[in-house]
Amino acid sequence: MTVSPDTQRARAWTWAITAAGLVVWAALPWFLSRGTIDILVFAGLYTIAGLGVSFLLGQCGIVSLAQSGFYGIGAYAAAYGTTALGLPIPVGIIAGMVVSGAIAAAVGIPVLRLSGHFLALATLALAIIAHVLFLELEWLTGGTLGIGGIPRIALFGFTFSTPFRFYYLVWPCAFALILFYTLLLNSRTGIALRAMRDAPAAAAVAGIPITSLKVRIFVLSAAVGSLAGSLFAHYVSFISVDSFAIDRAISFLLIAVLGGVRSIPGTIAGALFVTAAPNYLSRLGDIHPILFAVALIVAVIFLPGGFGGFVSSTWRRLTAGPRPSATGGP
Amino acid sequence: MGSILEVRDVSHRFGGLQVLKGVSFDVAPGSITGLIGPNGAGKSTLFNIISGFLTPSVGDIVFLGQTTTDRGIAARSRAGLQRTFQTPQVFRDLTVRENLVAGCHMRGRTGVLEAFFGLPNVRREMADARRRADEIIERFDLGPWREIPAGELPAGRQRMVELARAVMCEPKLLCLDEPSSGLSTTEVQTLMETLERLNADGMTVLLVSHDMKLMEVTSMVHALCFGEIIASGSLHAMRESPRVREAYLGT
Amino acid sequence: MTLTLLVQSVLAGLTNGFVYGLIGLGIAVVFRGARIINAMQGDLALIGSVVAYLIAVSLGLPMILGFLLGVVAGGVTGFLVDRLMIRPTAKRRGTEDSFLLVTLGGAFAVSATVLLYFGRDSYVLPGIGGNAMVDVFDAAMRVHAIWLIVISTGVVLALRWFYAKTAIGQAMLAASIDPEGALTLGINVGWMRTMTLALGGLVGGLAGVLVAPLINIQYEMGLLLTLKGFAAAILGGLTSPFGAIFGGVILGLVEALAVVTISSGYKDVVAMTLLIAIMIAMPQGLFGRRGRLGG
Numbered sequence A: 001m002t003v004s005p006d007t008q009r010a011r012a013w014t015w016a017i018t019a020a021g022l023v024v025w026a027a028l029p030w031f032l033s034r035g036t037i038d039i040l041v042f043a044g045l046y047t048i049a050g051l052g053v054s055f056l057l058g059q060c061g062i063v064s065l066a067q068s069g070f071y072g073i074g075a076y077a078a079a080y081g082t083t084a085l086g087l088p089i090p091v092g093i094i095a096g097m098v099v100s101g102a103i104a105a106a107v108g109i110p111v112l113r114l115s116g117h118f119l120a121l122a123t124l125a126l127a128i129i130a131h132v133l134f135l136e137l138e139w140l141t142g143g144t145l146g147i148g149g150i151p152r153i154a155l156f157g158f159t160f161s162t163p164f165r166f167y168y169l170v171w172p173c174a175f176a177l178i179l180f181y182t183l184l185l186n187s188r189t190g191i192a193l194r195a196m197r198d199a200p201a202a203a204a205v206a207g208i209p210i211t212s213l214k215v216r217i218f219v220l221s222a223a224v225g226s227l228a229g230s231l232f233a234h235y236v237s238f239i240s241v242d243s244f245a246i247d248r249a250i251s252f253l254l255i256a257v258l259g260g261v262r263s264i265p266g267t268i269a270g271a272l273f274v275t276a277a278p279n280y281l282s283r284l285g286d287i288h289p290i291l292f293a294v295a296l297i298v299a300v301i302f303l304p305g306g307f308g309g310f311v312s313s314t315w316r317r318l319t320a321g322p323r324p325s326a327t328g329g330p
Numbered sequence B: 001m002g003s004i005l006e007v008r009d010v011s012h013r014f015g016g017l018q019v020l021k022g023v024s025f026d027v028a029p030g031s032i033t034g035l036i037g038p039n040g041a042g043k044s045t046l047f048n049i050i051s052g053f054l055t056p057s058v059g060d061i062v063f064l065g066q067t068t069t070d071r072g073i074a075a076r077s078r079a080g081l082q083r084t085f086q087t088p089q090v091f092r093d094l095t096v097r098e099n100l101v102a103g104c105h106m107r108g109r110t111g112v113l114e115a116f117f118g119l120p121n122v123r124r125e126m127a128d129a130r131r132r133a134d135e136i137i138e139r140f141d142l143g144p145w146r147e148i149p150a151g152e153l154p155a156g157r158q159r160m161v162e163l164a165r166a167v168m169c170e171p172k173l174l175c176l177d178e179p180s181s182g183l184s185t186t187e188v189q190t191l192m193e194t195l196e197r198l199n200a201d202g203m204t205v206l207l208v209s210h211d212m213k214l215m216e217v218t219s220m221v222h223a224l225c226f227g228e229i230i231a232s233g234s235l236h237a238m239r240e241s242p243r244v245r246e247a248y249l250g251t
Numbered sequence C: 001m002t003l004t005l006l007v008q009s010v011l012a013g014l015t016n017g018f019v020y021g022l023i024g025l026g027i028a029v030v031f032r033g034a035r036i037i038n039a040m041q042g043d044l045a046l047i048g049s050v051v052a053y054l055i056a057v058s059l060g061l062p063m064i065l066g067f068l069l070g071v072v073a074g075g076v077t078g079f080l081v082d083r084l085m086i087r088p089t090a091k092r093r094g095t096e097d098s099f100l101l102v103t104l105g106g107a108f109a110v111s112a113t114v115l116l117y118f119g120r121d122s123y124v125l126p127g128i129g130g131n132a133m134v135d136v137f138d139a140a141m142r143v144h145a146i147w148l149i150v151i152s153t154g155v156v157l158a159l160r161w162f163y164a165k166t167a168i169g170q171a172m173l174a175a176s177i178d179p180e181g182a183l184t185l186g187i188n189v190g191w192m193r194t195m196t197l198a199l200g201g202l203v204g205g206l207a208g209v210l211v212a213p214l215i216n217i218q219y220e221m222g223l224l225l226t227l228k229g230f231a232a233a234i235l236g237g238l239t240s241p242f243g244a245i246f247g248g249v250i251l252g253l254v255e256a257l258a259v260v261t262i263s264s265g266y267k268d269v270v271a272m273t274l275l276i277a278i279m280i281a282m283p284q285g286l287f288g289r290r291g292r293l294g295g
């Protein structure tokens, strides 16, 4: 197969920009305050959780507000596993992902047959159920008192104890997941997902098992959300039910929408906005939650492709040469 | 072997509207069978019942000797039944080649996790699917549009993409709903040649159309009128049949 | 469990049920007339109750004025929601999801605004008949709760009459069922949607002023109310005013039963599980007939 010079040029540019971005990323913490690095760490955590929501919405058309629940399960699995059961850290993290995935499968099989707003409200209901359970199951979660003393992650004797150090743990995870999701998008499965989004009837005729694929992606998204929650627990070392309320589900959705649901790397932009904006807006006083809500409205109305969609359409305009006409004959 | 598809006494009603009234016919293997009838006769409804989008109120669909009335759409397509739609249903945001790759999704074996981690077998499978898509693209003269989102193509070309996609998984029975509407005369000619070639390669075709020219490729035609089969036979016999003329011309 | 306790919890469930029903009523009105799920319905009630509180308690003006202005505030907000959010979204051919997302955004905006000006405290509005109680089989019921039930029933009957007998009500239905056909009949479809949202707002505001004496007014109350109202509405068929109230009562009674048999902490879990179960068990009954897939 031949690659057109345009495509080649676009690829070269993509690589160059990615490489430059990585250099900036690696150098950044050396020049920033602890507080700013802390924000960037949260942006990394939220990128991970937001990726799951974004992919679900953009590729499967599923609005998921349940991610805060899975984020919570991941956090409590890490906390309870290490503090109460004395399990090694990776076991807690994996247990959280397995439990989240299992719950997502059990709930997803019936719920994902719903469509549109039904589905969105069903996932919101799930988030509420999860939040109440986090509050009520005190033996497991510590209720409002929470769980403290969660150990830091250590690799080869190096402890990720400070924001500076954790930055170099969370972002590689986020980058890896961006890579994985991109691979998934361009695979046969990804094509099938986009196909069923475009024309569900024809996708069914092509033998694409629509519900089962949606359930699988939902399970994947839950596991990824759980991973983010576990990392969060090991980073802050104290968690309480307040971190897993509905507003967290909403910030994850906001990340996806702002970042652009069709753009996987766009999630980073969404997460940076959601974590950094309140910090700067808080100078204006408590008005920032209002501005946040307005941002969601404005983004949905005026920027349906999000930051990512905006960048990629501009990018395509800049790099692509003239296309062969769609109507002309051979 | 008997018939590839048997429609047995199928009736269907939408609320108070009786759309099909005890329709029965067979599709012989290796044939191109036509289904004609005036607007609203129930042809598309019958297609929806055959392909699993609707469950008939009464009656059965037997595909390859097995009753499939209650099986899902995807299950039927895995068994070798493909269809196109009266309004072409391409995957608009996918390129023509991706449309075809999606068309043979059911042949793949790799799962979500393997694709997530980009394992080599996923790449291999994708390369195979691409190669096969490229072959079909050549056969259907879609080469120049390979990398173009299907939604940007004109309607006639979208029909060809839809047909090519249906052929991707080598169905045993191909059901086409008005494949020639929106096509130019030369395009219809190409379509007829394509259908004949597919048929020569062993594919059975069930064809719904108003287009008497296109119907020339058929070896057997059933005429449906107000939900009933009013005549069956060769296209020539149909043209001669007074009942069919009456149904079409209202005289 | 004593009989009194049972009666008491049934009464509580009935009262709550009418609350959910009123929210569901607004959701049903908006869905019927605009095919949009308004995720702000609970927050419209929040607005209604806050306005009523400001006027009747903070300013010390007559109660009835507070009630009226609370309802009007809901209607005005509904109007603004259409003009500021729904209309621009529709213009850009928003999907079903975008309408839900913008109204969700609106819900957060309302809740955040109340948080900003009222803080995290909760408030209670005096009810009709103050705190007077009546005895029902040894169990007590607020006079206000009876008023709530009577007024809700009245509103349902009024809506029925409105849709069945008035020209504007019929035009609103026509505009949502067949927008193109309605246009050819000279019906201003955009304006009908605005009216529908304003009407939904009025119902929301009314729910707010009626609910405020029974539950705490608090910045977070909107979303949960919306969800329970939604459960009530879909239980009743999503477009039927009477159905919404009926669904609300069922939900309220189930919740009440959960409180006495399990624990009050799990009330919302039961309600939300019920919501999901309803959506799964009767998805088609809700929309009437299924959309055409093939052909």
Ligand SMILES: Nc1ncnc2c1ncn2[C@@H]1O[C@H](COP(=O)(O)OP(=O)(O)OP(=O)(O)O)[C@@H](O)[C@H]1O
Pocket (backbone or CB within 6 Å): B014, B017, B019, B037, B038, B039, B040, B041, B042, B043, B044, B045, B046, B086, C291, C292, C295
């Ligand atoms: N989902 C549905 N609900 C109600 N009526 C329907 C539905 N689908 C089709 N019909 C009606 O059933 C009858 C048959 O429709 P169908 O589409 O099967 O006809 P057709 O033979 O394919 O016609 P055409 O040549 O126009 O494609 C028509 O009167 C149509 O209005």
Ligand SMILES: [Mg+2]
Pocket (backbone or CB within 6 Å): B043, B044, B045, B086, C295
């Ligand atoms: Mg038809």
